[in-house]
Amino acid sequence: MKDVIIIGGGWAGCAASVIAKKQGANVFLFERTDMLLGLGNVGGIMRNNGRFTACEENIFLGAYELFNITDKLSIHKNMDFPGHKHAYLYDVTKIEAEVKSFLLSIDINIHLQKRVVDIIKERDIIKAIILNDGEIIYGDVFIDSTGSTGPMGNCLKYGNGCAMCVLRCPSFGPRISISQKAGIKDIIGLRQDGSYGAFSGSCKLNKDSLSPEIKAKLEKEGVVVLKLPEEDIEMDKLRKKVCQQYALKEYGENLILLDTGHCKMMTSYYPLEKLRKIKGLQKAKYEDPYSGGLGNSIRYLSMAPRENTMKVKGIENLFCAGEKAGLFVGHTEAITTGSLAGYNSVKYIEGKPLLVLPTELALGDLISYGNIMLNIEEGLKNRYTFSGGVYFNRMVEKGLYSTDPHQIKNRVEKLGLLNIYNKG
Structure with a gap:
């Protein structure tokens, strides 16, 4: 055998x-x-x-x-x-x-x-x-x-x-x-x-921690695009991420959310306090990585x-x-x-x-x-x-x-x- x-x-x-x-x-x-x-x-x-x-x-x-x-x-x-x-x-x-x-x-x-x-x-x-x-x-x-x-x-x-x-x-x-x-x-x-390596390109949020409106739209359409505050736009972060197919201008200026059972947020990491200032994400909680406000793998x-x-x-x-x-x-x-x-x-x-x-x-x-x-x-x-x-x-x-x-x-x-x- x-x-x-x-x-x-x-x-x-x-x-x-x-x-x-x-x-x-x-x-x-x-x-x-x-x-x-x-x-x-x-x-x-x-x-x-x-x-x-x-x-x-x-x-x-x-x-x-x-x-x-x-x-x-x-x-x-x-x-x-x-x-x-x-x-x-x-x-x-x-x-x-x-x-x-x-x-x-x-x-x-x-x-x-x-x-x-x-x-x-x-x-x-x-x-x-x-x-x-x-x-x-x-x-x-x-x-x-x-x-x-x-x-x-x-x-x-x-x-x-x-x-x-x-x-x-x-x-x-x-x-x-x-x-x-x-x-x-x-x-x-x-x-x-x-420098070596690259950040994983996305995080997961608990869907139940989103506002009812965002959650409903996400589950119906599969995608939600949220405009980032001007002061939080970091185009440099795109160059560090592994997923170059998502290193596009739209991903630097917006938060792209996808419904994969969890809420997949198409950015490497995002400080939690800043995240919670965005309308609909005031109670957002990371599902993966748990320290997605700090970094990623x-x-x-x-x-x-x-x-x-x-x-x-x-x-x-x-x-x-x-x-x-x-x-x-x-x-x-x-x-x-x-x-x-x-x-x-x-x-x-x-x-x-x-x-x-x-x-x-x-x-x-x-x-x-x-x-x-x-x-x-x-x-x-x-x-x-x-x-x-x-x-x-x-x-x-x-x-x-x-x-x-x-x-x-x-x-x-x-x-x-x-x-x-x-x-x-």
Whole structure:
């Protein structure tokens, strides 16, 4: 039997689990906290701009299961908000339990509150992982989807301190880079001024702490735009945030609120006293991070050098996915890289050629382009997402952006990749 060990249970790790299982592997998913999905528990935005194309490409490749869940749990569909079209917003309060239930139903071995702290390696082959309690787990192939956020020391060094975010490092311990433990030097993302990392781009407010009028409008329309007082406009804050697709003028001059079950506020952080001066937010309370009046988590501090197959360079049987695989932003991007890593991990065990998604697909182009940018200093100062910024512009210029599922299916079919993830 083929044993695939996946470290990190965010969207990328979950996607890798699904595809590796469909390829006939025994899948063991290790997550250091007590919940799957990580930042997916406070995200929620799907199918906006080029993510619609990417979502459909994934579905036609055979990675449809997780998108079916996010579509099913979306409380707003085909909605627009500043700079973004045809977005779906899934309910963050329900998503994790649904994904976990699905993974268990297909016999994924989920190990929660199991932090991987080290590896056992012979030459350039990983033999096993070591857990925080000393247990040793052997496997044939390993996928590093541990993310790039925090832990506390980094959020203090490069941010405003621990903001008590959903990753909960003080409770469950810090993430450990598997690639770094294997002796591979990680790559660190930069800000425009050359400093390291980037602030997570949004906070969550408790919806019940909003005024009845704002809450009602938010739940009806999915979005509320509130004008900021002139004295509180800080355009400089936009340059520090990870989500460059939301670093637009409208987001500097207004508070954009989205309904994702909680109230998603599209700014990295906002002092609570100032927030409560805005009409309708006089009783506002942070839901994530709890210290959203002070700061937010710092991301893009740990990317592995990799091939376009998602294999980590220098280690024969280590793959990577999610933020670990590059300066990628978003759930769709995590599912994209995770699905490919899961597929290729099994091909590696079988001794078969690894799949490189062609650049005629938006998925393959993002993976390829993101890899090129990892090796250029200016490239390290950008973030790459189907939904905006430099990569969405590239998608449009290359004619890859489409909202027509039939056109997207034909594109995948012509490349001979229809349902590739479903085939053994």
